[in-house]
Amino acid sequence: MLTSVGRWLGIWVPSESGHGADTPSSIEAAEKAHHTSYQPSIADVLVIKSMLTKGLHLPLELVESIVDQAEYWPRTTTEVDYKNHSDHGLYTVGFSQVANDSENELLLRSVPLGFHTWPPKSPSLGREDLYRTSIPPKPPGEQFPADAFQSLMNYPAPLVNHPCRKIVFTIRSRDQGWGGSNQHHFTYHGSWTWFEAGLERWAKKSGENLETQEQPSLALEDLSTVYPPVILEGVDETAHKFDHPLLPVEHLKIQCNKTAVRDILEHRVVWNYTDEMSPETNLADLGRGTETGDGKFVRELQLGDVVTVWGKNRFPGWANYVEGVKIEVYWVV
Known part of the structure; x- marks a missing residue:
């Protein structure tokens, strides 16, 4: 769910493989994501949270989880x-x-x-x-x-x-x-x-x-x-x-x-x-x-x-x- 919602919002969502051992493929993927993903401002994060809570009527706890899992951080x-x-x-x-x-x-x-x-x-x-x-x-x-x-x-x-x-x-x-x-x-x-x-x-x-x-x-x-x-x-x-x-x-x-x-x-x-x-x-x-x-x-x-x-x-x-x-x-x- 988090992945689909994140993609719908245009937010990069990390894979579900977790943060285990670094491998060449995971390092390469992380580098690519770092250079291509959007870096939100504080205002961007607050707007997204408002859209999810007021526009989609999602509970705040779920919104916090979505934003956190998507690594949508200033x-x-x-x-x-x-x-x-x-x-x-x-x-x-x-x-x-x-x-x-x-x-x-x-x-x-x-x-x-x-x-x-x-x-x-x-x-x-x-x-x-x-x-x-x-x-x-x-x-x-x-x-x-x-x-x-x-x-x-x-x-x-x-x-x-x-x-x-x-x-x-x-x-x-x-x-x-x-x-x-x-x-x-x-x-x-x-x-x-x-x-x-x-x-x-x-x-x-x-x-x-x-x-x-x-x-x-x-x-x-x-x-x-x-x-x-x-x-x-x-x-x-x-x-x-x-x-x-x-x-x-x-x-x-x-x-x-x-x-x-x-x-x-x-x-x-x-x-x-x-x-x-x-x-x-x-x-x-x-x-x-x-x-x-x-x-x-x-x-x-x-x-x-x-x-x-x-x-x-x-x-x-x-x-x-x-x-x-x-x-x-x-x-x-």
Whole structure:
């Protein structure tokens, strides 16, 4: 029924094969659907839902199911393309003049979940800098309730606390083109350059009256960081630092570069809230985190959450060269 209704509305409906192991045919079909399917706006989704409820007199629960199964979701996109931002067309993790950490670097952040734009409320920063500027490590405090974000939106806010449905990461990068064990060359094994997802959110400020803090500021400098974890630095209880483990964090690892490959490769990694990878899917062979196949990261995102991408490299001689990064976030309305 969902498929026929979706086709009648002109909405692309995914096949009933589910979100199991990636196969060449399923990947090819997903890529084709991504480039040919219509990307609705928030207004488009609301119009379709109104047509189904008022025009066809369908119950709201069924309408929500149809729209969700058809993946008819609005999205936001943030992107940095170093072909246009750098003289060399590449960005090298750890070689930035402003980097505080030579092996771990923030590359990009998304629009806050549930917002179609991010108001540039940071007084000292331009709009572009909102998406690429590092912030001091600040541990999250008491969270704002969902309705604190809903009151800041200029459209009927999502009715669920966890509205995220899909995140698409597109990364164009390579390593230094040499090094590592010979048996790992041209594979995703033995790679010490990779990318991880992070999470930022607004929380109530400690030291102030929590009851009077009714809304988040949406200012960049007020964001706290959930991933990577923030820990105390030394004995000073006011000084914090990011906790970056030496090894990749498998439930956050988006993608690693192929080992000893000099050509820029593009990787498009999709995290879906319904992901349930089969045990036969060897994500390590694809260069992905071995614990990213369950959809948990997507399902647990809350209104206002900000997704980030961190570039990583380890050990002398290894270099992570980045040509571009893009984050697409889809959510239910």
